[in-house]
Amino acid sequence: MPWKSDLARFPRPNVAVDIAVLSVLPQQPTDATGSLAVLVEGEAGGLRGRALPGRFLREGQTITACVDDVLSIKAGLNNVSAEPRLLRVFDDPHRDPRGWTLSLAHSLTLPPRRLQEATAGLVPIATNGELESGETLLFDHNAIVSEAAASIRDRYEQLPDPDGLLEDGFTMAELKGLHEAVIGEPLLKDTFRRRMEPNLQPLTDPDGARLLRSDGGRPAQVFVHRRDHPSVAALQRRVLLPRAAR
Amino acid sequence: MPWKSDLARFPRPNVAVDIAVLSVLPQQPTDATGSLAVLVEGEAGGLRGRALPGRFLREGQTITACVDDVLSIKAGLNNVSAEPRLLRVFDDPHRDPRGWTLSLAHSLTLPPRRLQEATAGLVPIATNGELESGETLLFDHNAIVSEAAASIRDRYEQLPDPDGLLEDGFTMAELKGLHEAVIGEPLLKDTFRRRMEPNLQPLTDPDGARLLRSDGGRPAQVFVHRRDHPSVAALQRRVLLPRAAR
DNA sequence: TTAATAGTGTCTATAAGACAATATATA
DNA sequence: TATATATTGTCTTATAGACACTATTAA
Numbered sequence: 001m002p003w004k005s006d007l008a009r010f011p012r013p014n015v016a017v018d019i020a021v022l023s024v025l026p027q028q029p030t031d032a033t034g035s036l037a038v039l040v041e042g043e044a045g046g047l048r049g050r051a052l053p054g055r056f057l058r059e060g061q062t063i064t065a066c067v068d069d070v071l072s073i074k075a076g077l078n079n080v081s082a083e084p085r086l087l088r089v090f091d092d093p094h095r096d097p098r099g100w101t102l103s104l105a106h107s108l109t110l111p112p113r114r115l116q117e118a119t120a121g122l123v124p125i126a127t128n129g130e131l132e133s134g135e136t137l138l139f140d141h142n143a144i145v146s147e148a149a150a151s152i153r154d155r156y157e158q159l160p161d162p163d164g165l166l167e168d169g170f171t172m173a174e175l176k177g178l179h180e181a182v183i184g185e186p187l188l189k190d191t192f193r194r195r196m197e198p199n200l201q202p203l204t205d206p207d208g209a210r211l212l213r214s215d216g217g218r219p220a221q222v223f224v225h226r227r228d229h230p231s232v233a234a235l236q237r238r239v240l241l242p243r244a245a246r
Numbered sequence: 247m248p249w250k251s252d253l254a255r256f257p258r259p260n261v262a263v264d265i266a267v268l269s270v271l272p273q274q275p276t277d278a279t280g281s282l283a284v285l286v287e288g289e290a291g292g293l294r295g296r297a298l299p300g301r302f303l304r305e306g307q308t309i310t311a312c313v314d315d316v317l318s319i320k321a322g323l324n325n326v327s328a329e330p331r332l333l334r335v336f337d338d339p340h341r342d343p344r345g346w347t348l349s350l351a352h353s354l355t356l357p358p359r360r361l362q363e364a365t366a367g368l369v370p371i372a373t374n375g376e377l378e379s380g381e382t383l384l385f386d387h388n389a390i391v392s393e394a395a396a397s398i399r400d401r402y403e404q405l406p407d408p409d410g411l412l413e414d415g416f417t418m419a420e421l422k423g424l425h426e427a428v429i430g431e432p433l434l435k436d437t438f439r440r441r442m443e444p445n446l447q448p449l450t451d452p453d454g455a456r457l458l459r460s461d462g463g464r465p466a467q468v469f470v471h472r473r474d475h476p477s478v479a480a481l482q483r484r485v486l487l488p489r490a491a492r
Numbered sequence: 493t494t495a496a497t498a499g500t501g502t503c504t505a506t507a508a509g510a511c512a513a514t515a516t517a518t519a
Numbered sequence: 520t521a522t523a524t525a526t527t528g529t530c531t532t533a534t535a536g537a538c539a540c541t542a543t544t545a546a
Binding site for chain 1: 255257258259260261302303304305306308309332334335337338339346348350383
């Protein structure tokens, strides 16, 4: 921390908050799986090309509050209570010709249900982290999208639904579909089930009988995410280094 | 990105850059292993307590340049070319009573050799991410240290020496000692060797004979880090989710 | 019955954890 | 030789990947 400096003595940067809002799109007829997608703003005043939603941080405002403003102003989303996740800070002093501007790049995950009201468009993300359309966004926003995608993909390898994309009472097939959309690849149902089961809680009715839901075939068990299970710790534990000697 | 705003219209925050400089301390007589450690500034003007080194970002300056300044001014370290790693942004509007100030918290790893000239002190970090002394730093700097420790521990589970703490030509025992210091736990030599070997390159003399180095017992093979080996990709590959169906 | 989806049994390959043996230097 | 450190052999256990089978509903 700086101690001696007079806080007012030096020029200060503008600070913008840019957000990669992630969600999933359902499976299209042409796709093997659903797709991870990101919210992109339409053409904006004066500049050619599209960008992620963003805004300047105002005095007295936290980043979370700023993100709430962005989402409500630029995407019509109110009362988003998800915590934005910091990805990167863009600090090139000349990145914005209008003046010294830092950008705090964040990502945020919203379930598709929340995005129906969104005015901006959801754009599918390819497996390599680029936009499926090949579109180039302004500034380094393609890099933000790519990092956001890598980040959510990492999280979904650890737990069934860390970002809460599903509502409680999902089936194993729905969860598998979600994972396939997030990582963009088909998965094996048996291996998938065995990986996920320790972190899922089967729902039961008041009598303790298992709750099932049918969709044209054998009814499936419905689950909720289990956030306090012992094996959650085991999953999050590092397993790549040899353990300590006894 | 903000488009319409006049960049000069709103108040702008001070932006500080705080740095957790990480290194390792050799094994002490009382310890089973060496220790991860962080550079802490001495008592600073006016405020009771110690903190991580930090400084305000100046106009036209990148974060990397700012970090270089901090290290040279506050720790006597010149020409540090390591890239700082962003950990977190502190954004509470009232966290600094002197005015609206954001803090960009970073970590940076330096080999012990580089820190001999350091004016500030290296403080050991415990396994739980707290300082071993139990000392409380100013602001949220304990949290920065804890995140920095978790981050470097993660990286060292993936590769032999991702942050370059050792110089080329290290033995397996030296590498194991480094890992034990970083994670703060003893490791098994056989399992450790098998985990590390695919990502290490044995050094040879011009004739192709293996280079060895002795330290009181059987001479050991010396290695360099292998950053382009196929198995690096395999290690970094996600292995926690079932793979795709063929 | 058939079609559709859900769930299980089980084999194989890989790798970590653990213990013990063997190898090669110095004193 | 004894001692110290390095390196390898191998057994056990856990689990991902893969394939095939069984189970339960609706039409």
